[in-house]
Amino acid sequence: GAVVSQHPSRVICKSGTSVKIECRSLDFQATTMFWYRQFPKQSLMLRATSNEGSKATYEQGVEKDKFLINHASLTLSTLTVTSAHPEDSSFYICSATDRGDQPHHFGDGTRLSIL
Amino acid sequence: DQQVKQNSPSLSVQEGRISILNCDYTNSMFDYFLWYKKYPAEGPTFLISISSIKDKNEDGRFTVFLNKSAKHLSLHIVPSQPGDSAVYFCAASGGAQKLVFGQGTRLTINP
Numbered sequence: 001g002a003v004v005s006q007h008p009s010r011v012i013c014k015s016g017t018s019v020k021i022e023c024r025s026l027d028f029q030a031t032t033m034f035w036y037r038q039f040p041k042q043s044l045m046l047r048a049t050s051n052e053g054s055k056a057t058y059e060q061g062v063e064k065d066k067f068l069i070n071h072a073s074l075t076l077s078t079l080t081v082t083s084a085h086p087e088d089s090s091f092y093i094c095s096a097t098d099r100g101d102q103p104h105h106f107g108d109g110t111r112l113s114i115l
Numbered sequence: 116d117q118q119v120k121q122n123s124p125s126l127s128v129q130e131g132r133i134s135i136l137n138c139d140y141t142n143s144m145f146d147y148f149l150w151y152k153k154y155p156a157e158g159p160t161f162l163i164s165i166s167s168i169k170d171k172n173e174d175g176r177f178t179v180f181l182n183k184s185a186k187h188l189s190l191h192i193v194p195s196q197p198g199d200s201a202v203y204f205c206a207a208s209g210g211a212q213k214l215v216f217g218q219g220t221r222l223t224i225n226p
Contacts, residue, residue, distance in 0.1 A: 034212075041124070041219075042219075044204065046214070095158075102147055103149055104214060106158030106159045108157045
């Protein structure tokens with residue numbers, strides 16, 4: 001089946017630093033990738049949609065300059081949390097799809113902890 | 116505004132019995148529904164889906180039922196096994212690629 005690899009699985013860093021999270025589709029070409037954020041015991045909240053070769057689309061309330069997304073190839077999308085602060089601490093999960101087909105395939109997530 | 120709702124945060128079922136997880140939605144534009152299973156510290160794994168043109172889809176121990184008039188879907192797992200213990204999310208899609216998720220239901224299968 002389709003495999004999505006997300007790296008790193010866990011990040012702990014100081015407030016003010018920038019953190020990059022990678023999402024790779026290993027055995028298919030992902031024309032679209034999605035970035036979610038999940039708070040404890042809550043739903044997965046879509047934060048942005050990343051299309052290969054074009055600008056990302058952000059959900060309402062998401063700061064574009066804080067959550068930078070790059071989808072430079074059909075197998076890789078990156079999310080950079082710039083100048084991270086403790087309130088950015090969360091579980092971030094990416095998913096990928098080929099030509100928008102369902103189901104979307106998810107990475108294992110990144111636990112981000114900002115001290 | 117929560118467009119997809121799973122009103123039961125947790126469910127406990129005896130091994131071998133049927134597990135029924137419920138999901139309600141409000142957006143009538145949704146036309147595709149999915150169930151995902153999630154273990155701690157892992158991403159969701161796709162289980163089963165159903166299109167709005169159907170009212171039932173079955174895959175092994177898993178069956179999803181869709182009641183469009185009630186805007187309700189359910190996932191039946193029978194027989195339930197200990198390995199089924201996880202958090203289950205229902206998700207909905209409406210034309211666009213985006214998925215809208217419910218809050219999840221934690222299923223515990225007791226031996």
